[in-house]
Amino acid sequence: MRVQKDILIVYHSQGGTMASLAQRFARGAAREEEVEVTLRRAGEASLNDLLRCRAIAIGSPEYFGTMAGMIKDFFDRTYTEAQERTIGLPFVLLVCAGNDGRGAIAQIERIATGYKWRQALEHLRVVGPPTEADLRAAEELGHTLAAGTALGIF
Numbered sequence: 001m002r003v004q005k006d007i008l009i010v011y012h013s014q015g016g017t018m019a020s021l022a023q024r025f026a027r028g029a030a031r032e033e034e035v036e037v038t039l040r041r042a043g044e045a046s047l048n049d050l051l052r053c054r055a056i057a058i059g060s061p062e063y064f065g066t067m068a069g070m071i072k073d074f075f076d077r078t079y080t081e082a083q084e085r086t087i088g089l090p091f092v093l094l095v096c097a098g099n100d101g102r103g104a105i106a107q108i109e110r111i112a113t114g115y116k117w118r119q120a121l122e123h124l125r126v127v128g129p130p131t132e133a134d135l136r137a138a139e140e141l142g143h144t145l146a147a148g149t150a151l152g153i154f
Helices: 017-029 047-052 069-085 102-115 132-150
Strands: 005-011 035-041 055-063 090-097 124-127
Touching (some): 005 017, 005 047, 017 055, 017 132, 035 047, 055 069, 055 102, 069 102, 124 132
Parallel strands (some): 055 090
């Protein structure tokens, strides 16, 4: 009997850019049969989603040099209960920005350090509107995270 391994993708999107990146990431992750993919908008993601997953991808646009408020809200709602229960959780970030994206990445990495999560792969940072190459990169990143999770690498 195989153990199902869950990947949680939590994202926020106002204009649809991050939604398209998160969906392509999920499509790539779903290529692994042993992995169940849960795609949630940050406002709908729950503590149970987080506690159940074996790896997490966080997708945030960068607003005014910071992560999206709904991503911060997800962290605020889950931190106390999940901090000691998700130590070592593999994570990766998807960040889209008009200018840079590094501020959002730095903030989310700082919070992930508080959870004691570990970065599994290089983050995807998209500056400007995503190209087809960016969408393919998101899909490949999703597949890589899922494959590593299925094999127990992450």
